[in-house]
Amino acid sequence: MNPDALLFLFKDAILDKHRIRIVETVMTHLPIIIVHGGAGNWKDDRIPVGVEHVQNAAKSGFQALAEGGSAIDAAETCTMYMESCGGLNAGKGARPNQDGLLELDAMIVDGKNLQFGSVAAIIGIQNPISLARYIMEKTEYNFFAGENAKRVYEMMIKEGFRKEIEKGVVKAPKISPAGDTVGCVVVDEEGNIAATSSTGGISKKLPGRVGDSPIMGSGAYANETCGATATGYGEHIMRVVLSRMTVLYVEEGLDTQSAAQKGIDMFQNKTGSEAGIIVADKNGHFGFATNAKAMPTAIIQQKLSNLVTHTCLK
Ligand code: GLY
Numbered sequence: 001m002n003p004d005a006l007l008f009l010f011k012d013a014i015l016d017k018h019r020i021r022i023v024e025t026v027m028t029h030l031p032i033i034i035v036h037g038g039a040g041n042w043k044d045d046r047i048p049v050g051v052e053h054v055q056n057a058a059k060s061g062f063q064a065l066a067e068g069g070s071a072i073d074a075a076e077t078c079t080m081y082m083e084s085c086g087g088l089n090a091g092k093g094a095r096p097n098q099d100g101l102l103e104l105d106a107m108i109v110d111g112k113n114l115q116f117g118s119v120a121a122i123i124g125i126q127n128p129i130s131l132a133r134y135i136m137e138k139t140e141y142n143f144f145a146g147e148n149a150k151r152v153y154e155m156m157i158k159e160g161f162r163k164e165i166e167k168g169v170v171k172a173p174k175i176s177p178a179g180d181t182v183g184c185v186v187v188d189e190e191g192n193i194a195a196t197s198s199t200g201g202i203s204k205k206l207p208g209r210v211g212d213s214p215i216m217g218s219g220a221y222a223n224e225t226c227g228a229t230a231t232g233y234g235e236h237i238m239r240v241v242l243s244r245m246t247v248l249y250v251e252e253g254l255d256t257q258s259a260a261q262k263g264i265d266m267f268q269n270k271t272g273s274e275a276g277i278i279v280a281d282k283n284g285h286f287g288f289a290t291n292a293k294a295m296p297t298a299i300i301q302q303k304l305s306n307l308v309t310h311t312c313l314k
Helices: 003-027 044-066 071-084 128-138 147-158 234-240 242-251 256-271
Strands: 032-036 103-110 115-123 143-145 164-166 182-187 193-199 220-222 226-232 275-281 286-290 297-301 308-310
Touching: 032 044, 032 071, 032 275, 032 286, 044 071, 044 182, 044 297, 044 308, 071 103, 071 128, 071 182, 071 193, 103 128, 103 220, 115 128, 115 147, 128 143, 128 147, 128 193, 143 147, 182 226, 182 275, 193 220, 193 226, 220 242, 226 234, 226 242, 226 256, 234 242, 234 256, 242 256, 242 275, 256 275, 256 286, 286 297
Parallel strands: 115 143
Antiparallel strands: 032 182, 032 297, 103 115, 103 193, 182 193, 220 226, 226 275, 275 286, 297 308
């Protein structure tokens, strides 16, 4: 054989090998789920409890993926767990407002098509994340608030999108086995990204107050490249649109961990306040950062046994 042709074949083989290696490297990070249980001034004895909740939430979301669920299925399942566990500031465990009522905000974002569903200041339901998903998928709108959001909840139950097992409490979607604002970012095996945020808001808030959690780009954001979700004082997070900014840093070429840190540094410089952020990109790279005392975080990459947790203690 002509030596040039041989060299060409050889080069091509190396290239192919290289390509295969690149594909393998990229694929080995997916799927991924990263979950936080809220950044804040956690009491020392509450931190292990927070860690346990985010661990279980990550497992439930990962299980949904393992059973064939999409990133959105897993993100809803994982967030529902945190809303239902009673030990985090979301759903059942939310901090009451000044009237003593649990007044909830939540959002879900589908990075594939920049779609989102949000619900704010809703009272009397436990799982606003499912309602947020219903709003995103089944209505022509994106955001409902207050008493009238309850009418959309009634529509959701009537249409059988979710089954109500007791007043205001819906059954987890079939795919699922069942401090603070909570949230997760999920990237499924196809690289589709979903992000969520769910909260009871800040302590003793005035009824009607809404923070960052249901605000697209502030409480959470996802597109085809990357997803992020934030935790902290909503009035400050909204000023810098923290989740969108963090995703932008990744789009501009920063690695995910540097982007998370840059997001928090920028937030601190501009507001002097405390927050946390978690992020994952379409290849399964992730990052997390906080300038608060702690932010229980759990990550599962590829298989359940790869579960790791962090508390991000300063
Ligand atoms: N980050 C939640 C809130 O401020 O409402």
